[in-house]
Amino acid sequence: MLSRTASNIYWMARSLERAENITRLLDVTHNMALMPNSKGGQQELLAPLTITGRLDQFREHHQQVNADALLDFFLFDEQNDGSIFSCIQQARANAHSVRDRLSSEAWESINATWLELRHRRQRGIHHEGVKGLLDWIKQRSHEFRGAAYGTMLHNLAFHFMRLGTFIERADNTARILSAKLEAMANQHDSNQAIDFYQWNSLLQSLGAYEAYHYSYTGGLSVRNVTELLILSAELPRSLRYCVGSIMQQLVVINSDQGLAAKRLCAELQARLEYGEVDFILEFGLHKYLKDLLRRIHTIGDEIHLSYWEGA
């Protein structure tokens, strides 16, 4: 497969995954913003900005952090390359230049999303309400995935697409988890109520709320949340699951290229697959995540070097 095509498909998938991740994050933020400050509402508003590293950029244009400004910044702001609008625009541009390698149905799905999103942007957020808009984006993301899964050949194009999805998703899970820990460490007095909402929102923003309560009886505990989000073999957004999927794709892509990416990924996969939650907590969750993020980024860099710059 052409290197340029592979790269376009990979980045298309990353941008789409990024858009879906931000959507989930905004959804939770939106809920939390409706809470009284005593339950951590204000703190929660900052989360999308710190997680995506865009606090400074946001402050350049906005005096204070409030829900409306934040939503606009992440939904429709063209200047923000991490906004849902920018991500989908980017994904659609990538898809357009390789539309011959997507199935017609997958291409039409992403193209229709883009056209409709522009339309909704013109109408403004309040036309259908924030919740409706966020739900719609999630549904479009599901539809694209379904169309791609069900109609594309499961060949190289497909594997590079999955590779992009899981690299982005692993990065996202590690970032959210790490940002949340930092935020909680900054609160001097431990307030159980705030903690409860914070852990809950963490689970929701990773689509893991139901999964948690299905897997663990009893209340929320740091140990269980850590175990689920890092080490679960079943949760599609856990780090173990994502890294395992990255490995799967790299193995199927199976060319002489990409040995370094495969080696680094296999190492990381072993750490997670045979990891123990007690060790992680003892080692220091924050330190552990930082190391993990660095490893994921190195794998991403190696994919670049070997598949699209190596030929």
Next chain:
Amino acid sequence: MTEIHAPSPGHYDETLTGEHPREHYQAYVDWLRATPTLTLEQKRNEADTLFRRFGITFNVYGEEEGTERLIPFDLIPRIIPAAEWQYLELGLRQRVAALNRFLHDIYHDQDILNAGIIPAEQVLTNQQFQVAMLGVDLPGETYAHITGVDLIRASDGEYYVLEDNLRTPSGVSYMLENRKMMMRLFPELFLAQSVAPVEHYPNLLLNTLQCASEADSPCVVVLTPGRYNSAFFEHAFLAQQMGVPLVEGADLFVRNGCVFMRTTAGPRRVHVIYRRIDDAFLDPLAFNPDSMLGVPGLLSAYRDGNVVITNALGTGVADDKSIYPYVPDMIRFYLDETPILNNVPTWQCRKHEDLDYVLENLDQLVVKEVHGAGGYGMLIGPKASGEEIERFRQLLRNNPANYIAQPTLCLSTCPTMVEEGIAPRHIDLRPFVLTGREVRIVPGGLTRVALRKGSLVVNSSQGGGTKDTWVLEGSAC
């Protein structure tokens, strides 16, 4: 329930003579008249939505980068009876065969120039003549693998060839998508009449491209300038339909005289390039050094016979408007046959006596630049203002060799859905001719329609639309 406006007198209408449908249109017109206008409008809206969703668009130059527009699609098909198509097909085969012979000849022995049939300087000093192609032997001696021939029907009811497109003719994707849309919107019409299918065009094209190479299992690619090109949709569409890679210049490189593409598994040899880039941009080492679209070293690999480029380099000399008047002579010279399709009578302004005639009759003629395309840089005498005519008079005097003139042929009309209802609009026809080991033509082609009332310019870049083209199979008419 739906009214069809009567054709204007003095024009040939494809569908009606006065009130009455022509025989091959009878069934369709009965159906159209019985269909509520509201239904047609709904179908048209549905088509627009679908085309936009499929991303069947073209980019307009001069507008903001990435501006994508729909080509207006008209629901009313252009119908051609079987016998008429048989005649056209024979004429097209003959014409394209002669053009390919001509190209081989001028880059080798130049018999036609030596025989004095075409003035040598007109070929050899032509901007489109590629010196680099002299003496280069191509597989099958085929230069134009894909040809689009623009035909019109004049008021006398006769077909005329308006121009040949031997470089990178486009529009075939709209032919295919229009058919798909019509079958989706009006399945009942296809049950009622046998319309010759066109859907196998991509297979024929792939086969033509594969046969163009002498390699065992040749690797074929489509070369596009990229997603901002006006015809990008078509490039991607054809690559997808044929199942071959769609590449940009930067994806290819030349090593040891062969062409390779950069893949995730390392370099891979390329044997056939179906290029949708003009000659001048193909190889920055040989032609335009500023070209970012081409592949350095491509020309040398091509001349060594290590890669096939379709269409060949230097085909532009044969579709140039200054060469066009000689095509009937080519047919007689190479094939020893009588030309089947008519040429439009043409005055070559490079000749004194022709120029004098043209200057005297500017208000009745169409004047075109010899290298022009896309409906730009032309004068339509009867429609032009006095000021415009004077401007052209000056242009002609300054550089007569740059222009040809033709009588203003009135393109035939076909009923078309426009604001005022269903009214006659002018149309042309571009069939696509594939030349491989054999010549193949899918029945019909792309019908373009000038949507503005009275306009004769059908180009999509100037507000033209398209119609589905039906060739009826084996019917009596």
